[in-house]
Amino acid sequence: MSDVDLKPVIEIEKLNLVFQTADTPVHALSDIDLTVNAGDFVSFIGPSGCGKTTLMRVIADLEKPTGGHISVNGMTPEEARQKRAYGYVFQAPALYPWRTVEKNIMLPLEIMGLSREEQKARAARNLAMVNLEGFEKKFPWQLSGGMQQRVSIARALSVEPDLLLMDEPFGALDEITRDHLNEQLLKLWDTTKKTVIFVTHSIPEAVFLSSKIVVMSPRPGKVIDIIESNLPRDRTLDIRETPEFLEISHRVREGLRSGHSYDD
Amino acid sequence: MSDVDLKPVIEIEKLNLVFQTADTPVHALSDIDLTVNAGDFVSFIGPSGCGKTTLMRVIADLEKPTGGHISVNGMTPEEARQKRAYGYVFQAPALYPWRTVEKNIMLPLEIMGLSREEQKARAARNLAMVNLEGFEKKFPWQLSGGMQQRVSIARALSVEPDLLLMDEPFGALDEITRDHLNEQLLKLWDTTKKTVIFVTHSIPEAVFLSSKIVVMSPRPGKVIDIIESNLPRDRTLDIRETPEFLEISHRVREGLRSGHSYDD
Amino acid sequence: MTKPAEISKAGIWRRLYDGKSFPVFVVVLSLLILWYAGAVYMNSDRLIDQYERSKVEWSWQQLTEDAWSMERPILPAPQQIIVELHKTVIDKKITSKRSLVYHSYVTISSTLVGFALGALLGVLLAVGIVHLETLDRSLMPWIIASQTVPILAIAPMIIVVLGHIGLTGLVPKAIISMYLCFFPITIGMVKGLRSPDVLQLDLMKTYSASAAQVFWKLRMPASIPFLFASLKVAIAISLVGAIVAELPTGAVEGLGARLLAGSYYGQTIQIWSALVAASVLGMLLVWAVTITEKLVLGRTGREAV
Amino acid sequence: MKKSADLVLILFVLLSGISVFLPVGVDADMSVQWWDKPTAFALLVISVAAALYQLISRETTTYAALLLTIGCIAGAFAPLILTRTVDASGYGAIGLWLFLVALGLLVWRSLALLSRAANGNHLLAFAVPALFGIWLLYLWQVVTIGFGIPSVLLPSPEQIGAAIENNTSTLFADFYQTVVKSVLSGFAFGCGAGFLVAILVDRVPFMQRGLLPLGSLVSAIPIVGIAPIMVMWFGFDWQSKAAVIVVMTFFPMLINTLAGLQATSHIEKDLMRSYAASYWQTLLFLRLPNAMPFIFNALKINSTLAMIGAIVAEFFGTPIVGMGFRISTEVGRMNVDIVWATIAVAAVVGSLFYGILALMERRITFWHASYRRAK
Amino acid sequence: ADKLTLQLKWVTQAQFAGYYVAKDKGFYDEVDLDVTIKPGGPDVAPAQVIAGGGADVVVDWMPAALATREKGVPLVNISQVFSRSGMMLTCRKDMGVETPADFKGKTLGVWFFGNEYPFLSWMDKLKYKTEGADADITVLKQGFNVDPLLQKQAACVSTMTYNEYWQVIDGGLTPAELTVFPYEDQGVATLEDGLYVMEKSLADDAMKDKLARFIKASMKGWQYAIDNTDEAAEIVLENDATGAQTEKHQKRMMAEIAKLIDTENLGRLNEDSYDRTVNILLAGDSKLVISKKPEGAFTQEIWDMSTK
Ligand SMILES: Nc1ncnc2c1ncn2[C@@H]1O[C@H](COP(=O)(O)OP(=O)(O)OP(=O)(O)O)[C@@H](O)[C@H]1O
Ligand SMILES: Nc1ncnc2c1ncn2[C@@H]1O[C@H](COP(=O)(O)OP(=O)(O)OP(=O)(O)O)[C@@H](O)[C@H]1O
Ligand SMILES: Cc1ncc(C[n+]2csc(CCO)c2C)c(N)n1
């Protein structure tokens, strides 16, 4: 477990969310219980449509739960959002096409009312972090999909939030780039002691990054396993060959398989 | 090497393709040499932008090379296309939103002028193959991204082509579904003796599926390694723990890394 | 790869063919030929009638010649219009009441005022509709209904009513022009202001941005291409509106008055030259909007839709 | 509930309170007060009571919305009674106008409540714009009567309604001539031609490059200019009106259809290519369905253009029947009520025409993203 | 100077020469008036303009003015400039029209917008039905010009002696090829251009004085125009803002206009003509224009004041 103090950042109890659609209601989240402590790196993993994004959106106050209780930093999600308590990386890049890369990163900073210099400085710092120096003045459509996704990561980081919500941020990237960014993210987490909530489809990625892995299953979306990882905080990619790593991977895979609808 | 006769399906020699863009020409494919034999399962792997899609499109006669020579089934790609020699799964689902799932699958069959019953039968068979029975009458936008991608796979299979071109067909799927479809595809390949050309970002997937792995590198897009796999044709997922598998994986990773721009 | 020299040599025809001016030239040329033929066809009835009543011998050649030079033709020949345009655009002093430039100026000024008012009204309505649910629900059907009222038919009454409250001259014409042109702008802007997708809006929500910030940083820039697309439609409409509005003001001056006077005296050539002037004016106005669009969108790095 | 909403209601109560102490009309040179007309005064009290109830309960249910609406309607009858009973030559006075302004606030509030309740409720979703329209008609009525506007300038809705009732057969004959004969044929021919030429031109890109720039030239031609020419060419009956409509509707259809045909994405086209589909198969299976939203866009624009075109063209020579004829003739005869009756018919027919097209669009292009938006 | 606005019935042309001459020659200034002349047009209803307060005096035709009066806009004739009607039906002989009996089954062009009343009275007198399925003649709402006749779309069109008739001639037809039916000859002539004001203007003495001065100067203008037709036509041309009128046409028009005006008691309404007009409008069964004898539709008071 992590070596920082165990102040809970997110507390979720018996959370339920039902979408009212035209035909039948969709029970997207069912009786979710979860606590995330300060400094945790929590990964959500589970088949498509199991509610990972929805749970993340509830935490971010982009979706209202239909039952149960949730608090973020001891406040309601709405208050937390108004306090700008988190940074959110969406599943798609969501860059504004009329703004350059730099201006896109500066957008939240403008809204927060930071000084021009500070905005510029933060944009430059975070662009470097995702290996995109020199692309400041390009427009989003001049970048490849993977590069766009990296810009959106830089944008979320530039807010310098204590809580980082990331929804499949590395989905569109090839393995090498992905490995590289995994290491960068881990370094950032280790040094800044942020709390990170992370959605992924990749078991190795989840195991490599997380201090806690939440395995979910669909219809209705629920948590079927929570795996605490005792891998050291300062890990490198080599750790993926260790037996501890493979063991956790195996447990995640088993959890996934049991929650899956294919029974072959 | 595969046990079917070694009739070459695709022969590519010194193939070049330069895109004329507004500012500088992009050398997307440079001196590609490649032979694909009947019954081969060939995977293209390589970093984003290395020309995998472009090469596939040249084979499908969706892009004209600017130099070199290519033949498909002994014909020019154009003739092969007009003979409807292949089925193509695009990187995006490309379903028509005004057609139901079933109608989307029937589209190529309508164009080929098959009888109504035959169309229906094939649609049903292939929907079952991708585990989407019961979704016939839904519209594409009522499905999740992964389901849409599976419909597009069913559509390509319904043509029952001898040559199957698949561009990252499983990109949007979670690991379990992906494993499941990998197995299905392999079974199909093994029983019908199709030739498959496959693009992926995932090393294990490439190794698990292929009889031949083509590693590419970008700027300009070229082939840097071709790895023949001697794993048996009828493999199961367990094979991923064997040393042979890991050895091939390692060789692919090395190839990828050497062609990659990050040198850390 | 092909060498540049080869491209240019083999491609001179290709380039003409693929370009814009050559196709336009060809189409215009064929239209002109059709036009001349049409002029002979349409005017011949009356001419032959005349020949027969005055019992003169006539030949086809004479018929063609006469058909292209009638004083009050049913369809004037293009060169007659050009001569008339030359006479009224170049030869006349632009302050003269017989100068088309003068009349165009009169029409343009009410067009531009009407367009400005229409753009303002259109954008304001759209902003209201996007931000206030009540307006969205209650106003939209009536905005559509408003356009099915034949404003041209009630223009005279509008002029009278506005005259009653002391608005005369340019203002009533501008108001009629505004009434016609605000509609496409409202529709386009509503579409544009609503074009940001859920994700783009959610992003703003995660920053807990104020409504004003969402408007200025997201909705407004997202709507710019839509705005320009509708402005192009609207400016042509506002020209038509200004011309129409000139009729019931006593048809004193402006292209509309020219059209009407020409029509009143059966001066077909005058009608056609006023029509041509109006169309060219319309094209210039649309072109001006397109240029502005290029400038604005160029700054934001986008291309026109 | 937000403060601004309360403010609106408080303002209403305040303004109507003030109006009670002001004269509401002049009757034979005597100023009339609210309490001279007990029924009207009672109605005012009801509307104020409804506002006060809402102010206190602050409910946002459908029930509360309906209650407030009833208050509005009750209040609205008061000025009607006043303008009717106060001597016709005596105009409304300051108190009446003040109350009308106050009533506007109340109506706004009740519409806001209703539209909130209208989410998912089809009946209410229809009622909100209908009530708004009735409110506009109502204002028109009260203002024309209250300010004593001469009916040769602007008749009241009541007079217009009477004109419609008394002239049904004329109005129907006009409708038949203008809409059934001119508009429908011109619309069908213009849109059909635009569509077919678009498909033709799409096959020959050369024509497209040559023709499109002329499109903006033609769309800037004022109808008042084409109409006399068409009458000269096609005679004074409906054919010339249809011709004007053809000219007006042709290019919007052409341009929209072309845009629609080109709106297919690369990947969708590549898919067809990979099936070695023929040109016509691609057109039928892919490009036409994709162009449908654009085509409907043009149809909707053209529906309003066609109505306006037919009516205006009738100013330039017609047989003595038709909506444009009626409007232009009756203005000269000072029968402005018939003019407005015809305009009302035109507006209703035009809106119906548009509405039918919009419904068809919804049916046919149900798959388009604009109908799938969640909220 | 006192301000006064005059709304014309039609576009600037010699038909209204008197007013333009009075303005140009300073006759209005002489009586301390500042007159604004508003040209009309096909869509301008003078009665509507005056009811809307857009003018103090309008030039209108009597049938329209009386009809308007019945509709509740109390117009009063204060001066009648034209003593005779200039309206005619002009027909093509080659389409078989020689007498009114030939109208049956033909298409006739008529002006509407309130100008159709004399025609309808005439047809009523001839016992022709103009409307409905069993109509004896086809009526066509004539546009702004005489094209229907030139193009044989109609057998007859309405013309004014001073205007459209000459357009027919300019259009290539000769007088010998035409049959004309002046309304005067058919006994259905109604009074045309007269000056009308709202009843309430006559309740105000200052206004009455202003009107009298206006009549005085206007009639001086008309007298001058009749005496100097070519100069008058040129003054009209100068005032034509559309720049569409031709000198030839305006001079011809001015000469014809002069023939319609009696210079004796210039501008005074002849009460016999008034009665005839009213009777024509009241004749027949259709009662299309007015249904009862109008009261107070004219006053001689202003004209009398103006000659003092
Ligand atoms: N707005 C909505 N309306 C109705 N149903 C919804 C809505 N959003 C999500 N759902 C449904 O809720 C369930 C959970 O969706 P969610 O997006 O959270 O899945 P996920 O785990 O993020 O999947 P993926 O891995 O594909 O991103 C799905 O069944 C989905 O269809
Ligand atoms: N139509 C085009 N015009 C110009 N350049 C293009 C075009 N299509 C592709 N390219 C360029 O060609 C190169 C190869 O692109 P390609 O799509 O084949 O990459 P890929 O290997 O499929 O990448 P990914 O893994 O992201 O799908 C890229 O640099 C791309 O920018
Ligand atoms: C649409 C139209 N309506 C009425 C008239 C009739 N009119 C009014 S004033 C006047 C004198 C013309 O010289 C005439 C004929 C017309 N011509 N066109």
Ligand SMILES: [Mg+2]
């Ligand atoms: Mg998700």
Ligand SMILES: [Mg+2]
């Ligand atoms: Mg690709």
